[in-house]
Amino acid sequence: MSERLASAAQPLHFSGIEVDHRDGDGRPFRVLDIPDFKVPPGALIGLRGPSGSGKTSLLHLAAGFFLPDAGSIRWGDVAVSTLPGAARDRWRRETVGFIFQDFHLVPELDVLANITLPASFSGWRQTSDQVARATTLAGRMGLTDLRRRAAVLSRGEQQRVAIARALFNAPALILADEPTASLDPAHAAEVGSLLVEVARESGATLLCASHDPVLLARMQQVAVIGDGPLILKVAA
Numbered sequence: 001m002s003e004r005l006a007s008a009a010q011p012l013h014f015s016g017i018e019v020d021h022r023d024g025d026g027r028p029f030r031v032l033d034i035p036d037f038k039v040p041p042g043a044l045i046g047l048r049g050p051s052g053s054g055k056t057s058l059l060h061l062a063a064g065f066f067l068p069d070a071g072s073i074r075w076g077d078v079a080v081s082t083l084p085g086a087a088r089d090r091w092r093r094e095t096v097g098f099i100f101q102d103f104h105l106v107p108e109l110d111v112l113a114n115i116t117l118p119a120s121f122s123g124w125r126q127t128s129d130q131v132a133r134a135t136t137l138a139g140r141m142g143l144t145d146l147r148r149r150a151a152v153l154s155r156g157e158q159q160r161v162a163i164a165r166a167l168f169n170a171p172a173l174i175l176a177d178e179p180t181a182s183l184d185p186a187h188a189a190e191v192g193s194l195l196v197e198v199a200r201e202s203g204a205t206l207l208c209a210s211h212d213p214v215l216l217a218r219m220q221q222v223a224v225i226g227d228g229p230l231i232l233k234v235a236a
Ligand SMILES: Nc1ncnc2c1ncn2[C@@H]1O[C@H](COP(=O)(O)OP(=O)(O)OP(=O)(O)O)[C@@H](O)[C@H]1O
Pocket: 021, 022, 023, 031, 049, 050, 051, 052, 053, 054, 055, 056, 057, 058
């Protein structure tokens, strides 16, 4: 996968972050409280914490899907959390590959079209190189029939398409939300090592939320979310 060079990974820095969500009665409650968290460029970082501890919120925040109530997120020189909406969307398209917990595939499109979707967002015409790259990525994910519609795929197959799509643009920042949760242990191990391999090949930073101890063991460090105020500590 190294034939398409990613833009270089940058330090990712969360500073003074506070995120509140609202409960069913409209009362705010604190979901993230991150005084200072630095991810070096090209690092492979796992995120571990109980269900509801804020892992998805942190990944969505890192992607700039929403803004913090306080604090800043920087990607090198880019102050992601103060970019206007359109510039933030562009930064995300150019920089981030996001593996959504619930995949976000387009059910009526086939595997190939789902994997190359980031190319159409960037306004590129689909070239034979792009088809070749998508085919290679799909093959590495164990997906052989690229003409099947996403709607008819098993959850495990959908998960693999979602991962291939996130990697398609050779992103410098890969944000993975429980990327092996729908796979059996053998496939989870295979896909997890592939994810790490692709991140290493391209020098991308990987932030990966997971409950999967095998996948977390592949990361260089694991940040733990949980227990009262949600503070990230990087544990070796
Ligand atoms: N948009 C939102 N509005 C209100 N509450 C939200 C919103 N998004 C998340 N929450 C709440 O914030 C808390 C953290 O949710 P989040 O999905 O980030 O946790 P998680 O650690 O990823 O959980 P899981 O492991 O189950 O996926 C939960 O209590 C959740 O219900």
